[in-house]
Amino acid sequence: xxxxxxxxxxxxxxxxxxxxxxxxxxxxxxxxxxxxxxxxxxxxxxxxxxxxxxxxxxxxxxxxxxxxxxxxxxxxxxxxxxxxxxxxxxxxxxxxxxxxxxxxxxxxxxxxxxxxxxxxxxxxxxxxxxxxxxxxxxxxxxxxxxxxxxxxxxxxxxxxxxxxxxxxxxxxxxxxxxxxxxxxxxxxxxxxxxxxxxxxxxxxxxxxxxxxxxxxxxxxxxxxxxxxxxxxxxxxxxxxxxxxxxxxxxxxxxxxxxxxxxxxxxxxxxxxxxxxxxxxxxxxxxxxxxxxxxxxxxxxxxxxxxxxxxxxxxxxxxxxxxxxxxxxxxxxxxxxxxxxxxxxxxxxxxxxxxxxxxxxxxxxxxxxxxxxxxxxxxxxxxxxxxxxxxxxxxxxxxxxxxxxxxxxxxxxxxxxxxxxxxxxxxxxxxxxxxxxxxxxxxxxxxxxxxxxxxxxxxxxxxxxxxxxxxxxxxxxxxxxxxxxxxxxxxxxxxxxxxxxx
RNA sequence: GCGCCACUAGCUCAACGGUAGAGCAGCGGACUCUUAAUCCGUUGGUUGAAGGUUCGAAUCCUUCGUGGCGCACCA
Numbered sequence: 001x002x003x004x005x006x007x008x009x010x011x012x013x014x015x016x017x018x019x020x021x022x023x024x025x026x027x028x029x030x031x032x033x034x035x036x037x038x039x040x041x042x043x044x045x046x047x048x049x050x051x052x053x054x055x056x057x058x059x060x061x062x063x064x065x066x067x068x069x070x071x072x073x074x075x076x077x078x079x080x081x082x083x084x085x086x087x088x089x090x091x092x093x094x095x096x097x098x099x100x101x102x103x104x105x106x107x108x109x110x111x112x113x114x115x116x117x118x119x120x121x122x123x124x125x126x127x128x129x130x131x132x133x134x135x136x137x138x139x140x141x142x143x144x145x146x147x148x149x150x151x152x153x154x155x156x157x158x159x160x161x162x163x164x165x166x167x168x169x170x171x172x173x174x175x176x177x178x179x180x181x182x183x184x185x186x187x188x189x190x191x192x193x194x195x196x197x198x199x200x201x202x203x204x205x206x207x208x209x210x211x212x213x214x215x216x217x218x219x220x221x222x223x224x225x226x227x228x229x230x231x232x233x234x235x236x237x238x239x240x241x242x243x244x245x246x247x248x249x250x251x252x253x254x255x256x257x258x259x260x261x262x263x264x265x266x267x268x269x270x271x272x273x274x275x276x277x278x279x280x281x282x283x284x285x286x287x288x289x290x291x292x293x294x295x296x297x298x299x300x301x302x303x304x305x306x307x308x309x310x311x312x313x314x315x316x317x318x319x320x321x322x323x324x325x326x327x328x329x330x331x332x333x334x335x336x337x338x339x340x341x342x343x344x345x346x347x348x349x350x351x352x353x354x355x356x357x358x359x360x361x362x363x364x365x366x367x368x369x370x371x372x373x374x375x376x377x378x379x380x381x382x383x384x385x386x387x388x389x390x391x392x393x394x395x396x397x398x399x400x401x402x403x404x405x406x407x408x409x410x411x412x413x414x415x416x417x418x419x420x421x422x423x424x425x426x427x428x429x430x431x432x433x434x435x436x437x438x439x440x441x442x443x444x445x446x447x448x449x450x451x452x453x454x455x456x457x458x459x460x461x462x463x464x465x466x467x468x469x470x471x472x473x474x475x476x477x478x479x480x481x482x483x484x485x486x487x488x489x490x491x492x493x494x495x496x497x498x499x500x501x
Numbered sequence: 502g503c504g505c506c507a508c509u510a511g512c513u514c515a516a517c518g519g520u521a522g523a524g525c526a527g528c529g530g531a532c533u534c535u536u537a538a539u540c541c542g543u544u545g546g547u548u549g550a551a552g553g554u555u556c557g558a559a560u561c562c563u564u565c566g567u568g569g570c571g572c573a574c575c576a
Contacts, residue, residue: 012552015545016511016527075536082533100533116526129534153512153525155537160512163566174512218575263575264502273576449575475575487569498567 020148023113027143032110034146039121041070046091049134057128069095069138070121070144072173073114073155083111087120092179096135097122103139110143116154117147157425165495178490181483184303185491188479189256192276192303195295201252201278206241208234208258215239215396215456217449221261221271225337235259239470240457242279244423249467254278256475267487268417274475283469284424285408287386292318292412292420292471296383296478304482311415311484314381322383322412327372331384334375347371361445365390371469382411384422394436395451419478422471424439427459 027034029048029300048067052060071089082100089095101108114120124138152158157174164178169277171178193203211230213220215237223232238255242306256276262288265271298405300307307318325333331341340350347367348358356374358367368390380386391399397407407417426432435451436458442450489495 014511019527062541077535078532079535079538079540080532084535084538086536096536098534102533129536131534131536132533133536134536150511150526155525156513160508160568163512182561216576259576261575264573266573266575267570269575275576333562398548421576472576477576 001098004049012495016150017148020115020146020150023115024146026150027110027113027146030110030113032143033097034143036142036144039070039142039144040068041089041121042066042068044091045069045071045087045089045093045095048095048136049093051426052126053134057132060126060128065126066123067126068121068123069097069136071122072117073116073118074173075149076114076116085116087122088173092176092434092455094322096129097124097125097141098129098137099141100136100137103137104141107141107315109139112301114143115150117149117151118143119145119147162497165489165497168493181479181485181491182493183478184483187303187473188299188482189274189301192256192475194302195298196252196254196278199252200252201254204242204245204250204253204255205257206235206238206245206255208260210235212452212454212456214452214454215241216259216295217262217451219448221260221262235277236261236337237472238277239472240454242277242470243465243468244457244460246279246281246468247460247463250279251466252279257345265496268477270476270488270492273488273492275472277470277472279425279468279470281466281468284467285387285410285422285469287470288422289322289324289387289410290320290473292371292422293322293383294472296419298477300482307484309484313482314415316382316414316481318383318414322385324385324387324410325369326388327386327390327406328388330376331368331371333379334371339370363392365392369393377413377418378416380416383414383419385410385412391435392438394423394437396426396432398426398428399431414481417477417481418474419472419481420473422469425465425468427461427465427467429458432461433458 006017024034046124048069052065057460069087069089071087073085073087074088074094077084078457081102082098086094086098087097099108099111120141121144122136122138122141124136124140127137132255152174154174158164158170164175172182172453189218189252196203209223209225209232210220211231211232213236215235216239218236220233220236224230224232225232237259238257242253246418255278256274258272260272262347263269265318282293297307297320300318309316330340337348340346344362344364344367347364348362351358351367351371354375362370367386376386388400388406388412389409391397391405391407394409395405397409400406400408407423409421411418411422412420426435436453440453443452454501476488476491479485480488485491
């Protein structure tokens with residue numbers, strides 16, 4: 001590693017940084033390494049608090065309990081011949097330390113060079129202050145990494161939303177609820193994995209770069225492979241690869257990974273988002289509905305310990321069973337009659353008088369879908385399965401036995417957002433080819449999101465795929481729900497932002 | 502992409518046409534049980550950028566940049 005000058009010209013000039021660099025030099029002049037490595041913390045703040053918070057001081061003083069902790073100095077109060085500070089460590093807790101000149105002797109003056117934000121390691125013993133706060137009486141300490149930049153304000157924290165996202169590390173240091181949210185996210189993903197593993201699923205990873213973007217209606221990102229000399233697309237869904245695995249003989253597979261969609265960014269949309277998709281052979285969408293209830297309740301219990309919680313204004317209750325309404329019946333709730341649903345003209349007519357814009361040349365199903373998004377979806381606050389979608393909206397789903405215009409498909413809505421999309425997978429290769437052809441026609445009409453013909457996938461189906469049920473669940477949105485987050489950016493560590501100039 | 506709002510010290514915010522301020526952080530000093538420590542003193546600004554109006558602009562206008570929210574698209 002090369003030595004860099006401390007007066008690096010590329011670094012912005014700032015008085016506070018200059019002062020800290022001066023302290024850095026002074027520490028070196030004292031023969032200390034401000035980026036020392038030689039410290040092993042035996043304890044974490046959270047463990048110490050858990051073990052000793054309820055023990056009274058006389059007992060702590062008698063037993064002499066050693067403690068060693070490493071972390072960031074987040075508060076510092078100096079009294080001349082003694083100081084108090086709080087250290088925040090990786091256990092997400094803060095513990096107070098007491099630094100007295102009598103005890104630290106000739107090391108005490110080093111504290112002059114200490115700043116809030118520095119990483120230090122301390123050794124000492126546990127005691128309680130007069131106010132009853134569990135504290136480490138430090139007998140030795142070491143600066144492990146000197147901070148050159150000051151932390152944001154201790155009381156108000158970091159509020160500027162742009163800075164919070166761009167400098168997430170600061171957000172994590174000073175806004176404790178952020179750590180809580182991402183701790184929940186981690187628990188949620190772990191709970192999904194546990195659940196699937198306990199149900200005999202194998203976790204797989206399928207390609208992120210697809211020669212043909214498929215498995216969803218969405219606009220893809222395009223990239224280029226130099227050696228192959230070919231265009232590739234970042235995947236919009238893993239669906240078609242996971243189904244190839246079912247053809248290959250796996251009976252239960254799941255994948256937790258990113259999808260990429262080249263579309264708008266909003267509080268509900270990030271260009272890359274995490275989905276879990278899973279496929280289970282010899283089952284159908286009816287099975288999946290109860291399976292989904294079981295799955296999401298398990299995850300909620302593991303992550304937040306309850307099925308009843310607040311989301312914004314709403315009191316959400318995940319207790320099964322969840323309401324099941326057919327796509328067509330759901331329109332009755334919005335005040336449409338059978339007559340209004342008779343044909344495309346009837347739907348378009350109702351839409352027009354109710355101020356909903358139906359694009360010209362829209363099919364019956366597309367017109368219904370527009371009305372659904374406008375009038376039905378916003379009302380689906382409590383968990384609701386909308387089932388039996390029109391075949392035109394579901395090019396990869398199996399037709400209903402008793403009505404070939406509809407499919408064995410459901411979408412799960414909670415807080416007016418689509419949380420899951422599932423169906424009995426279409427495994428008739430000839431029907432699938434026909435559906436792709438219909439999509440090609442839509443594409444030629446200008447629908448950029450219509451599916452693309454995938455001959456390789458069709459060939460796989462021609463080798464026979466067992467009857468299979470498949471489902472995708474938007475992890476980010478489910479994390480939003482369970483952590484009461486109003487923006488998807490609050491549940492993604494580094495959300496996509498415009499580049500800074 | 503369209504609309505609305507915001508951008509002032511490292512951070513959180515005032516000042517809304519008349520000398521740019523406070524708190525925290527920092528710096529100097531006092532203080533051995535504080536915890537938003539306290540007390541005394543003090544540094545810190547091209548008010549997002551560029552134009553314009555005006556005797557005078559952080560403030561009004563225009564353009565641009567960045568962000569947030571809403572709409573549209575989507576999961």
